[in-house]
Each structure stands twice: as structure tokens, then as C-alpha cells.
Amino acid sequence: MTCEMATFFSVSVIFAVLLVLTALYCILATRNLIRILIGMELMTKAVTLLLAVGGYVSHQMAVAQTYIITLIVLEVVVIAIAAAIVIGSHKHNNDMDAGRMNNLKG
Amino acid sequence: MIFDFDTMYVVLLALLLSAAVWTVMTSHLLKSAIGLAVTSVVLTLILFLLKASLAGVFELSVCAGLITVVFISAISLTKPVAEAEAREMKMKRLKRFIFLPILLLIAGWLLRNRMIHLTHPVQAAADAATTVQQALWSGRRFDLVGQILIILAGIFGIIVLFKTKDCVDDKEKKQ
Numbered sequence: 001m002t003c004e005m006a007t008f009f010s011v012s013v014i015f016a017v018l019l020v021l022t023a024l025y026c027i028l029a030t031r032n033l034i035r036i037l038i039g040m041e042l043m044t045k046a047v048t049l050l051l052a053v054g055g056y057v058s059h060q061m062a063v064a065q066t067y068i069i070t071l072i073v074l075e076v077v078v079i080a081i082a083a084a085i086v087i088g089s090h091k092h093n094n095d096m097d098a099g100r101m102n103n104l105k106g
Numbered sequence: 107m108i109f110d111f112d113t114m115y116v117v118l119l120a121l122l123l124s125a126a127v128w129t130v131m132t133s134h135l136l137k138s139a140i141g142l143a144v145t146s147v148v149l150t151l152i153l154f155l156l157k158a159s160l161a162g163v164f165e166l167s168v169c170a171g172l173i174t175v176v177f178i179s180a181i182s183l184t185k186p187v188a189e190a191e192a193r194e195m196k197m198k199r200l201k202r203f204i205f206l207p208i209l210l211l212i213a214g215w216l217l218r219n220r221m222i223h224l225t226h227p228v229q230a231a232a233d234a235a236t237t238v239q240q241a242l243w244s245g246r247r248f249d250l251v252g253q254i255l256i257i258l259a260g261i262f263g264i265i266v267l268f269k270t271k272d273c274v275d276d277k278e279k280k281q
Contacts, residue, residue, distance in 0.1 A: 008112070011115075011119070012119070015123055019122070019123060019126055022123070022130055025130060026130040032135070034138075034180060035135070035138065038130075038139070039130070041142055041173065042130070042142070045122070045145055048153075048161075048165065049122070049149065049152065052153055052156050052158050052161065061157055061158055062237055062238045063241050065158050065242075066238060066241045066246045068153075068164070069160070069161060070246070072164045072168050073257065075168075075169065076168050076172055076176075076260060077257065079176055079177075080260045081259065081260065081263035083179070083180040083263070086184070087180060087184060090184040
């Protein structure tokens with residue numbers, strides 16, 4: 001890896017880590033279930049960025065893109081299912097407090 | 107004024123982080139969902155800059171489009187439902203999923219008769235991946251099978267997600 005590529009990779013990793021920290025703050029600082037899902041989404045954005053940068057640096061962009069596409073498919077399904085669970089929780093508890101998820105049964 | 111690659115890249119990274127921070131810090135949930143869509147759009151630009159155009163198209167259409175719609179629907183659909191109605195919905199849900207074991211049996215039979223050929227994923231992709239199409243359809247075939255199954259699971263999730271609206275509509279019609 002050349003020096004320029006190493007710098008490029010380092011800068012990308014720093015921004016990705018900052019993005020993960022922002023997402024972690026979003027997940028930990030709130031009890032609202034939809035906000036927690038938004039935090040998860042932000043975390044997957046950081047992973048997508050890292051995959052793209054890894055593919056660019058290693059000159060394996062084709063493989064990296066297939067991984068990104070797989071990640072996007074997983075992401076959308078996880079969000080769809082989680083949104084359904086949030087709605088179920090809201091129907092059961094009449095609020096979106098993550099602390100009341102234990103009340104869901106069946 | 108023409109920016110070089112590095113300047114554009116750093117500006118886009120800063121924009122990405124700013125959009126993410128705004129998404130987290132804004133107090134309104136709908137604004138948060140829109141901020142997430144903006145973050146996806148900026149990430150799409152980064153992917154285009156890194157010459158990952160196909161992944162960029164996926165990111166723009168699915169993450170900035172579909173997921174935002176799912177979030178906005180989830181925010182607007184959270185209304186209380188009566189207990190009897192919830193029980194009725196559960197029974198209907200069970201009836202709808204009764205065909206799942208049959209699908210599993212068919213998939214098992216196909217795998218047993220080797221009608222679905224699974225290649226060794228990582229090595230094949232690294233060896234022969236000159237284009238995304240080759241990497242996806244030849245090297246990562248196992249991922250495609252998984253993706254199909256996961257998309258089916260997502261469809262069921264979306265059915266559950268939008269069921270609430272149907273039930274509310276039915277209730278209004280009965281009244």
C-alpha cells in the first residue's frame with residue numbers, strides 16, 4: 001500500500017469510527033425504539049463506507065460491491081422486521097419505550 | 107472551479123458526518139428519518155466517487171428511498187389497537203404462514219438434488235471477479251440464495267407493518 005493510499009485509508013477509518021460513535025450515542029442516549037433503529041442504520045452506513053474503502057484500497061471493487069449489496073439487502077430486511085416489532089410493542093404498551101420490550105409475549 | 111479527488115472525498119466525508127450528527131440531534135422523529143435519507147444520499151455520492159456505481163444505485167434506491175418510507179410509515183402507524191382485535195390479527199397471521207414448511211421442504215429437496223450449485227464463496231469471488239456481475243452471479247451465489255430467503259422474510263415483516271392500517275380501516279368501515 002502506498003503512502004497516499006495509507007493516508008486515504010486512515011482518514012476514512014477515522015470518519016467511520018466517528019460515525020459509529022454518533023450511532024452509539026443515538027442508541028444509548030434514548031429509549032425511543034425508532035431512534036434506536038435510526039442509530040442502527042447509521043452504524044450500517046459506517047460499515048458500508050469501510051467496505052467501499054477496503055475495496056478501493058485493495059483494488060477489489062467488484063467483490064466489495066457485492067458485499068455492500070448483500071449488506072443493503074440485510075439492512076432493509078432488518079429494518080422492516082424491527083419496524084414491525086416496534087409497531088407491535090406500541091400496540092401492546094401504547095408507547096415506544098425500549099424498557100417495556102419485555103412485556104411482548106407470543 | 108474543479109476539485110481534486112482528495113478534496114471532494116474529505117468534503118463528502120465531513121458532509122456525511124454532519125448529516126449523521128443532525129439526524130441524531132434533531133428532536134423530531136420525522137426530521138430524523140429525513141436526515142437519515144440525506145446521510146444515505148451523501149454516502150451514495152461517496153460510493154460513486156470510489157467507482158462503486160452499482161452499490162451507489164442500491165444505496166440510493168433502497169436506503170434513501172425504501173428505508174425512509176418504512177421509517178415514516180412506522181412513525182405514522184403507531185396507534186393503539188384493542189385486545190380482541192390483536193388476537194384476531196394473530197390468528198390470521200398464523201394462517202398466512204402455514205405454507206412456510208412446504209417452502210422449506212422444496213428448498214431442502216432442491217439442495218439435496220444439487221439443483222442449486224453453491225460455489226466456495228470468498229476464494230472464487232477474489233479469483234475471477236473482474237466485474238460486479240461476475241462476482242455477484244458466479245462468486246457469491248451462496249449470498250444470493252441467502253438474500254432471496256431474507257427478502258422473503260422482509261416481505262412478511264412489511265405485511266405485518268402495514269397490517270395495522272388495514273385493521274384500522276376495517277374498524278372504521280364497521281362503525
